[in-house]
Amino acid sequence: MTTQMTGEFTAPAADYLSLDSLFSVEELELRDRVRKFVDARIKPNINAWYEAAHFPRELPRELGEQGLLGMTITGYGCPGLSAVEKGIAMMELEAGDSGLRTFVSVQDSLAMSAIHKFGSEAQKQRWLPGMAKGELIGCFGLTEPTAGSDPSNMITHARLEGDEWVLNGAKRWIGLASIADVAIIWAKTDEGIRGFLVPTSTPGFTATPIQPKLSMRASIQCDITLDDVRLAPDAVLPGVTGLKGPLSCLDEARYGILWGALGAARDSYEAALTYTLQREQFGRPIAGFQLTQEKLVAMVLEIQKGLLVALHTGRMKDAGTLRPAQISFGKLNNVREAIAICREARTMLGGNGITLDYSPLRHASNLEAVRTYEGTDEVHTLIMGRAITDIPAFT
Structure with a gap:
């Protein structure tokens, strides 16, 4: 680390106030471990990935091996870290590239969080262990082409036809959607806004990467269309209704x-x-x-x-x-x-x-x-x- 010196005062350039003293030994060890991973795996490759607008498909499993998916969830193969430890990991990942930290945000903070907070035990057991390993990818469909900052005006809707839910609508700027195995789609219903677990192989679900981009080039953002997507009754997240x-x-x-x-x-x-x-x-x-x-x-x-x-x-x-x-x-x-x-x-x-x-x-x-x-x-x-x-x- 570069050091600047003036007289008798010496301070590390990256930690002028010695803020490391505010962290526990375990927190600093996690920081150093994630930083080592970023220095070895991301920084040598990010220029090529960014220029080619390429997201490395092998990276999710590597992040899972590092314990960086589902970080604050306990059980289901997740590490059960503290919020501060999660924050430290996010900081180190974004020192590599925002787009790659965004992958973790979408997988961890949005998709896995929704399932863990609001899913049934069967839904948690079905998806979370594989997502924690990076073997399964999730995305989170809230934003729409005409409803960004005002999600209450979403157009996507779901209705019950017999014993099936039928979803129609569109989502935009949805991270990971074209490589995801499951999409958490938020839609209006007669009961209010509900979340649905939509396997991306379901007929009527289409995800199209948004290209070209001037930002987040090593990441994936997509348009989603939902055309009479039919789901079983247990596809709905049972634990919440509303925004x-x-x-x-x-x-x-x-x-x-x-x-x-x-x-x-x-x-x-x-x-x-x-x-x-x-x-x-x-x-x-x-x-x-x-x-x-x-x-x-x-x-x-x-x-x-x-x-x-x-x-x-x-x-x-x-x-x-x-x-x-x-x-x-x-x-x-x-x-x-x-x-x-x-x-x-x-x-x-x-x-x-x-x-x-x-x-x-x-x-x-x-x-x-x-x-x-x-x-x-x-x-x-x-x-x-x-x-x-x-x-x-x-x-």
Whole structure:
């Protein structure tokens, strides 16, 4: 790790405030293990995957072997980690690439979470063990072409015909749908919004990857069409009716994002620091110029503050005191600041920064999608505004 020295004061560049002291030995061991995996498996390959818009199909099983799927679920072959441990893992994965962290978010925080929270015991036994191993892939169908930030206006509907559910509608920006084995589809029914477990081999289910993309190129997002998809009565998730179901899963994903974005920011900062210490102009390293140091200092400030926000949020989640509106604080702040850090890091690399030889612009491009999904900046601003004033301002 690069160290900066001034007089008698010495501080690791990536941990200026010695925040490692706030983590347990077990948490730091998990961080180091996931970081080692990312350094060995993702970073050497991500440029090629990103340029080719390729998601490595072998990766889910490798992530399962690392215990990174269904992280906070106990039983069903899942590791039963704490919320803080999950956050740490998300941060390290996103230091590799946001798109690959997104895979874990979709599989873990959305699909597996929905089944674990709201599924029957038979549904849990059917899907969760294979998903924990990465042998089965899930996706989560909530967003629609005309209903993004306002899921209550979804068009997808399900009706009972005899002893079968029949689903019709469309979903958009659904991660992993074209490689998934099961889709959790949220649809309107006469009882309200319900979740359905839809095996993707079911006639009438079609998933089409959205291409080309300028962001999340090493990830998969799809359009889904549902054309008279017929399901058995036990396909419905029995444990919830209404939007509180999918929204609680979104909170799980948002929590992972507020940690994950810090990984992209940290990786970009470290790339800029290393480059400016090595690159010489006007007879000295550009890290020795005042404007460069100002940029580095601004990055350290926001990364360290963001990590404090993430850690405190995680401790509250583990204690059972975290409120959904508090997750919005971290998602809004940490993603917004991470984008700014990645963009600034790119400027410090000069023209070299627009190549895939360096990570900041790739991270910045990915974070544009992260900033949009699981609640836009505007939505999280309004969630916080409602919490502050007790006045909803969504319409």
